[in-house]
Amino acid sequence: MSQITSLFATRLYRARLDGFDPKVSPQELEASCWSIAEDDEAGQQWCEDNGYPGYTSYASLTDLPWRFPAFADLVEALDRHVAAFIEELDWDLGDKEVQLEDLWINILPPGGMHSNHIHPHSVISGTTYVSMPDGASSLKLEDPRLSRMMAAPPRRKDAREDLKTFYYAKPQVGDVLLWESWLRHEVMLNQADEERVSVSFNYKWE
Numbered sequence: 001m002s003q004i005t006s007l008f009a010t011r012l013y014r015a016r017l018d019g020f021d022p023k024v025s026p027q028e029l030e031a032s033c034w035s036i037a038e039d040d041e042a043g044q045q046w047c048e049d050n051g052y053p054g055y056t057s058y059a060s061l062t063d064l065p066w067r068f069p070a071f072a073d074l075v076e077a078l079d080r081h082v083a084a085f086i087e088e089l090d091w092d093l094g095d096k097e098v099q100l101e102d103l104w105i106n107i108l109p110p111g112g113m114h115s116n117h118i119h120p121h122s123v124i125s126g127t128t129y130v131s132m133p134d135g136a137s138s139l140k141l142e143d144p145r146l147s148r149m150m151a152a153p154p155r156r157k158d159a160r161e162d163l164k165t166f167y168y169a170k171p172q173v174g175d176v177l178l179w180e181s182w183l184r185h186e187v188m189l190n191q192a193d194e195e196r197v198s199v200s201f202n203y204k205w206e
Contacts, residue, residue, distance in 0.1 A: 031070075085178045101203055120181070
């Protein structure tokens, strides 16, 4: 008899943001995102200068939890989810800890997308979803071994989920997704008629 073992697992954590206290109001969080985007002239200018679709606070604001109570509650909730994910990953943190490094707003317009990338200076990255109209883009995750597959044939269309080269996560409003920061990912083309709003974040180990 043969035996096949799955090795070197890649974990994707998915949960409801309100699964832990404090409860985060989706309405308050969305209102805060739009209010910040409208007032953040530096962020608007950065997006225009860099050809960034829509709006992001990534390059302009580093103190969202201090500015808005909804973001302070959000960070408390995210800390609980990240702690749960760390347990799943069986990490030995030693005398250091995993803590929030940065947190930013994304407002992606119809037709906008974010090309594939990683977050090389962090250990856990993720996103929580604030507004996902019909047709809003998925999160595409890439098998980290892709560049080493060389002459391997492609997977069948009906391949098992854990064997596929790409995984498309279709989150709902109120979901939080976490993954290790080395995992390459991208936001697919937003085919909705309205903006897709999310809040992304990185956690560091130090």
